[in-house]
Amino acid sequence: MILGIGTDLANIERIQGTLDRFGERFKNRVFTEVEQRKAERRKDIAGTYAKRWAAKEACSKALGTGLAMGISWKDMHVTNLRTGQPVMQVTGWAKERLEEMTPEGHEATIHVTLTDDHPWAQAFVVIEALPISAVQGASG
Ligand SMILES: CC(C)(COP(=O)(O)OP(=O)(O)OC[C@H]1O[C@@H](n2cnc3c(N)ncnc32)[C@H](O)[C@@H]1OP(=O)(O)O)[C@@H](O)C(=O)NCCC(=O)NCCS
Incomplete structure (x- = not known):
């Protein structure tokens, strides 16, 4: 069953403006080290x-x-799999909420799926719940 869906469209130029203005403070408040490492080498x-x-x-x-x-x-x-596919991970309050x-x-x-075409970046998220028996069946 589907527990939740969410979407967002972000303006890359607005994010660039925030990066220019607040630099490390913005990055460290919003993005994990892994996310920062990925972005900074792109x-x-x-x-x-x-x-x-x-x-x-x-x-x-x-x-x-x-x-x-x-x-x-x-x-x-x-994070991203070797194939490039994005994976959303939750910790803390988000994990509790989940x-x-x-x-x-x-x-x-x-x-989660992501795309960008300047100046827009877009994400869709779908949260799905499967009966544990089905999950075990699929992996066993
Ligand atoms: C996956 C692909 C269709 C992305 O298309 P694109 O027009 O270049 O890029 P978009 O802006 O639409 O999307 C980029 C996002 O797609 C997602 N993506 C990349 N590879 C993906 C995959 N295998 N499956 C699902 N999503 C993928 C990522 O989230 C990426 O953003 P991020 O790297 O910042 O996380 C394209 O890169 C492709 O066909 N790649 C072929 C596979 C490949 O080259 N793999 C290399 C590693 S084996």
Whole structure:
């Protein structure tokens, strides 16, 4: 079953402006070390940050919370598989929220997809719950 969906469109030029203005302070508040390392070795640094910004916003919508004051942006973070496919990982309050919304006997999976075409970066997030028996069946 689908537990939540979320989407966000981020303007890469606005993110570039924030990077220019606040630099490390902005990066360290919003992005994990892994996200920063990925972005900083890319040609399109702002575009890479903008996709991850959109992913965090989209994930907060799928979690049904939005980005209320005081939450940690770094508790929703994107890594990439070797194939390049993005993976959304949650820790802290976001993980707690995910657990709260997951029905008993189910396991939640967060699906995320990202794209960018200057000046826009976009993310979609879908949170799916599968019965634990189905998850074990698939892996066993
Ligand atoms: C995946 C692919 C379609 C992306 O298309 P694109 O027009 O270059 O880029 P877009 O702006 O639409 O999307 C980029 C995002 O796609 C996602 N993406 C990349 N590879 C992906 C994959 N295998 N599966 C799902 N999503 C993928 C990433 O999130 C990426 O953003 P990020 O690197 O900042 O996380 C394209 O790169 C492709 O066909 N690659 C072929 C596979 C390949 O070369 N793999 C190399 C490693 S084996």
